[in-house]
Amino acid sequence: MMNMAQARPIAPNSPSQKQKLPAPRRGLHLSPHMVDVAVQVAVVAALAGIWEFGARFGALNPFLLPPLSVVLGRIWEDLIAGTVPVDLGLTLYRALLGFAIGAVIGIPAGILMARSNVVRWFLDPLVSIGFPMPKIAFLPIFILWFDIYDTSKIIMVAFSCFFPIVAATYAGCSSLDKWPIWSARSFGAGERELLWEVYLPMAMPQILTGLQVALPVGMITTIVTEMLMGGRGVGGAMIMAGRFADSVGVFAGIVQIIILGFVVVKSVEMIRRRILIWHPESRR
Template identity: 45%
Template sequence: MEREPSKRALQIRSVISVLVIVVLWETAARAGLASPLFLPAFTAVMAEWWTVCADGSLPADLLTSLFRAFAGLFAATLIGVGLGIAMARSRLVHWIFDPVIALAFPSPKIAFLPIFILWFGIYSTSKILLVAFACVFPIVIGTYAAASAINRVWIWSAYSLGTSNLTLLFRIVLPAAWPRIFAALRVALPVSLITTFTAEMVGGGGGMGAALMYSQRFFESPTVFAYILTMLVVGLLLDAIMLRIQTAFPAWHSNA
């Protein structure tokens, strides 16, 4: 029976894969297989990355984008968790909101960007609200599924002991539903980043996406690739942090 690779082996394999891609990238660029306009050398991209970091432009753009993404995700979490639990606990609330969620969830949220810009301007407010709008639906659906799956015996036992609705929420419902809620948040996190970067690319107003498109208009290819690589690394690091938190707290895992 074939043994599964260890965690260390998987990490080494991932590093080797990345190194192979970097070597092929650098080789192709240095060999002139593609124009530097379309594929600058990896070393040139890293040199430009260091330049934009040293002058403060990339860190400032990154902080702007992360603020918008996290603020929107935070708002979506507050609304989504509350609404999801309310839908699971109340038939009336479920009857009112279920058709709305079923209609809005599959829609491309970035298509609403012109409306958000028209109502709230091109800067942070429109981006934050659009992120919240994009992230709230997976959180609502995940929370509703989690709260609906709670063992009814726990609920009945708590009521039989005279537990109030507020105590039931914080002592039974939220702890039991949290693993699946956390899984929904892990899904919503990359959605918040994607929505933020895309909204900035399309609507401007500063941030990573706007800076990337500005560089592209002036054919500053190393800067474009530097920003793209930063976006990829930030997404990877944030997902790794979420996974580490989930591992550190086993009760937050959906299989717990």
Template identity: 80%
Template sequence: MIDMAEARPLARAPNSPVRKAPRPSRSIAPQVIDIGVQVTVVAVIAGIWEFGARFGALNPFLLPPLSVVLERLWEDVLAGTALVDVGLTLYRALVGFVIAAIIGIPAGILMARSAVVRWFLDPLVSIGFPMPKIAFLPIFVLWFDIYDTSKIIMVAFSCFFPIVSATYAGTASLDKWPIWSARSFGAKERELLWEVYLPMAMPQIITGLQVALPVGMITTIVTEMLMGGRGVGGAMIMAGRFADSVGVFSGIVQIIILGFLVVKAVELLRRRILAWHPETRR
């Protein structure tokens, strides 16, 4: 038997200093090195592009100098055309993405919780996920119009499948013990949904959203190229018809900047939403 006197903590001497537990040091050196490597790679590629086109190593018509492309982009920004094109592309992509999220997240949760819904939707998702969604664009044009409606629906259709698949995978793989514990304390189905299912599956759901958003951006630009009109894709295809290589590469730079900002915004949103999750604390 353990002696209770021995189990008590030893009394601290009156003048002995209090030892505090060491705090883990958070070094920012790896982050700085990572950012430095990324900036270096981008700078090297930009330098090869600029000097290769300037000194004749690359055909300046097929690949105009980066400085000329940035100058055109700046002129388009001052004229307002670039802002209108980027705004229209971003509007179509985000609206279609939001529609897909509103439909896909509940559908994925229902697939994981209801055998009837899973029996109905699983074959459709299995067939539609690997299918090239852009093949449905002529159908959407016939059903709707040649303006924003068909483009937005095309984006929503493309984003739906990664969202519903990630939501279903995240909800179906949940640990059963927290669910059983909540039910044993009298939690209702609605309380289980909002306080157990969604928080536990949220990392996987957000991963599906992070996959779907770039898909939506790509789909938006491709539909604009195929259907014409205003937008980054439409401006690029119009510049290509007039052999304006500088305009084409200006659109590519716009896509790079827009995609980078959107991806970083989603990463920031993920950290905010999952502030309680261990992945954010790490």
């Protein structure tokens, strides 16, 4: 007769049963963010290879499109000579200062438009007319009013950045849910507490989106004004190279603009994630 101890089934969590389970397979697991970065790097590398080999082997005219290695060599020479840091520094200074002025004026204006009917009646027609208008058309006026140096360029950048910032801020503050505002008021919150603890936190994603749109606009405006007005800066260096048929110098400026724009845009994205660490979009 079979022993009772032998007939008893093995418990699912017993050591002998655990030993029979297959070991999990270990492999390389890539996050979606890493996959996106890898794809972007592969696309950029492919375009750079097509550019280099197409110009090297005669598929493209070397004068109209010089090889990438030659362009990078020119950038390195200018970097050693000290012209690249000066040009990039001046361009970045004008773009960021004009952007900051536009943000300092545009964010309060958008908040006042959302909270005051009088301000909205006054500013809404101006914003509606000025937003779709090409801002660079005002450059001759700014040159006449101010000067041909940094002042007119910075004011031109601030003027271009103002409209997307004020529009995004107004949209964010005017579309807020009323229940948190009513709840805060029922607990005795004043207008200042409502502004800093309800309006701004809830509208912050929309405001930051407006800032992210305005910053590239400001950089584009800076390059265009430097090209039109001349002087030091990436745009001025490019237009000077174009006047002397220096195609390598022109493409060197384009590569510098690409690198500068990439660094600035990615920096703004990192700042956005830091500011909105409490927001659901940061979890995604």
